[in-house]
Each structure stands twice: as structure tokens, then as C-alpha cells.
Amino acid sequence: MDKIRLMIVEDDSVWMKCISELVQKETDIIVVSQAFTKEEALQIDSSDVDVVLMDLTLSEDEELGGLHLSRELNEKGFEKIIMLTFWDEPAVILESFDKGATNYINKTSYKDIPEAIREAYKDKVSFNADVSSLLINELKLERKASVLTPAEREVFKLKEKGLSRAQIAEKLFKSVETIKKQLKTIKEKIK
Structure with a gap:
């Protein structure tokens, strides 16, 4: 052999x-x-x-x-x-x-x-198993985010990574109030 x-x-x-x-x-x-x-x-x-x-x-x-x-x-x-x-x-x-x-x-x-x-x-x-689970989770996120606008997708992905409203606002140069409204819209769209 x-x-x-x-x-x-x-x-x-x-x-x-x-x-x-x-x-x-x-x-x-x-x-x-x-x-x-x-x-x-x-x-x-x-x-x-x-x-x-x-x-x-x-x-x-x-x-x-x-x-x-x-x-x-x-x-x-x-x-x-x-x-x-x-x-x-x-x-x-x-x-x-x-x-x-x-x-x-x-x-x-x-x-x-x-x-x-x-x-x-x-x-x-x-x-490999550890890679496939990461990619599957990424695909699930992408499917959920497909109904969102590009700006909402950006907020959604940061929220999924565990960032707080304040952290998202700081990262995207937006107000916390704007992020709060976007998260509410995202939640309604994803349901």
C-alpha cells in the first residue's frame, strides 16, 4: 500500500x-x-x-x-x-x-x-467539526440578517457579537437612542 x-x-x-x-x-x-x-x-x-x-x-x-x-x-x-x-x-x-x-x-x-x-x-x-459549527452559525446569522437594510445588518451583527447599545453606538458613530430604535426595528423584522 x-x-x-x-x-x-x-x-x-x-x-x-x-x-x-x-x-x-x-x-x-x-x-x-x-x-x-x-x-x-x-x-x-x-x-x-x-x-x-x-x-x-x-x-x-x-x-x-x-x-x-x-x-x-x-x-x-x-x-x-x-x-x-x-x-x-x-x-x-x-x-x-x-x-x-x-x-x-x-x-x-x-x-x-x-x-x-x-x-x-x-x-x-x-x-472539521469545530469549523463547520462556526460556519453554520455564520450562515444562520446571514439568513436572519437578509431581511435587514445594510445599516441594520451592521447593528445586528454587532449585537450578536455581544456588544451593548452604547458600544455599538460608539463603534458606528451613532447615538444610543438611534441604536435602540434600530434594534427595535430589527427585532420586529426578524420575527
């Missing part, structure tokens, strides 16, 4: 060691490349790798460097890229898929990495 050839792109040496050890315990996966930087990752030949497991935050210089690297690797022929991170922002998750990722795993769910590698290898685009 052929082993799935994995490249790990991770700038934290402790995480690199942990992930490598976790994956090497699997009989059907082998780590063939380890890259600690964007430059090292770009030197690897895509024909030598089946799946890439990449940290989203590669360096201090560029907070989401893995997103940009994902696009570059995709253009070089790497088609199966799994993003690995602590980020749980829906916009970042969706952007990673736009940039070529086939899955997105939160580092707290590291035990799911071997199965995600197998799914990517089999061309299954999937969402």
Missing part, C-alpha cells in the same frame, strides 16, 4: 515536532517534507507531495502568511492543502478556502489531523 506523502509547513518547531510524531504513528502517512518558512515550502516539488498541512500564521511579519502561501503553492501544483491554526474567524476560514485549502483544522483538534489528511488525499473537501 502506498503511503500518503505529507509536507508540513509550520514555523513553530514544537508544533512541527508534535504534528510529525502524531502523523508518523499512522501506517498510511509519511512526512516527506518539513518547511519552517515560506521560502522553504516554495522550494519543494509538488510531484513529491500528496497533501500539505500548513500553519495559517507562518511568521511574525505577516499575520496570515499561510493564506498567501496557500495560493502560491496551489499555483505550483499543490492541490490538497489543509490549513492548521488557532484562528476561528469565519471570514478567515472562508478566505482560506478561496486561496486553495481543502480543509481547515483548529490546532485544538489536532487529533483529527490524520483523518483530514486521508480525506484530502481522496479529494474530499471537508470541514
Whole structure:
């Protein structure tokens, strides 16, 4: 049986060691490349790798460097890229898929990495459980907000994030009274 050839792109040496050890315990996966930087990752030949497991935050210089690297690797022929991170922002998750990722795993769910590698290898685009719940909640918010005006949507989303009327007013440069009226209108529309 052929082993799935994995490249790990991770700038934290402790995480690199942990992930490598976790994956090497699997009989059907082998780590063939380890890259600690964007430059090292770009030197690897895509024909030598089946799946890439990449940290989203590669360096201090560029907070989401893995997103940009994902696009570059995709253009070089790497088609199966799994993003690995602590980020749980829906916009970042969706952007990673736009940039070529086939899955997105939160580092707290590291035990799911071997199965995600197998799914990517089999061309299954999937969402890890912690990511899918975030995206479903975001979609529910979007559906609720679809009946609202753009200004009301903005207020609604801030309220859903837990901001108070005063905080929303300050953030949007509006009066608390205006926010109060908008929240009342939003409540009526959503019902």
C-alpha cells in the first residue's frame, strides 16, 4: 500500500515536532517534507507531495502568511492543502478556502489531523467539526440578517457579537437612542 506523502509547513518547531510524531504513528502517512518558512515550502516539488498541512500564521511579519502561501503553492501544483491554526474567524476560514485549502483544522483538534489528511488525499473537501459549527452559525446569522437594510445588518451583527447599545453606538458613530430604535426595528423584522 502506498503511503500518503505529507509536507508540513509550520514555523513553530514544537508544533512541527508534535504534528510529525502524531502523523508518523499512522501506517498510511509519511512526512516527506518539513518547511519552517515560506521560502522553504516554495522550494519543494509538488510531484513529491500528496497533501500539505500548513500553519495559517507562518511568521511574525505577516499575520496570515499561510493564506498567501496557500495560493502560491496551489499555483505550483499543490492541490490538497489543509490549513492548521488557532484562528476561528469565519471570514478567515472562508478566505482560506478561496486561496486553495481543502480543509481547515483548529490546532485544538489536532487529533483529527490524520483523518483530514486521508480525506484530502481522496479529494474530499471537508470541514472539521469545530469549523463547520462556526460556519453554520455564520450562515444562520446571514439568513436572519437578509431581511435587514445594510445599516441594520451592521447593528445586528454587532449585537450578536455581544456588544451593548452604547458600544455599538460608539463603534458606528451613532447615538444610543438611534441604536435602540434600530434594534427595535430589527427585532420586529426578524420575527
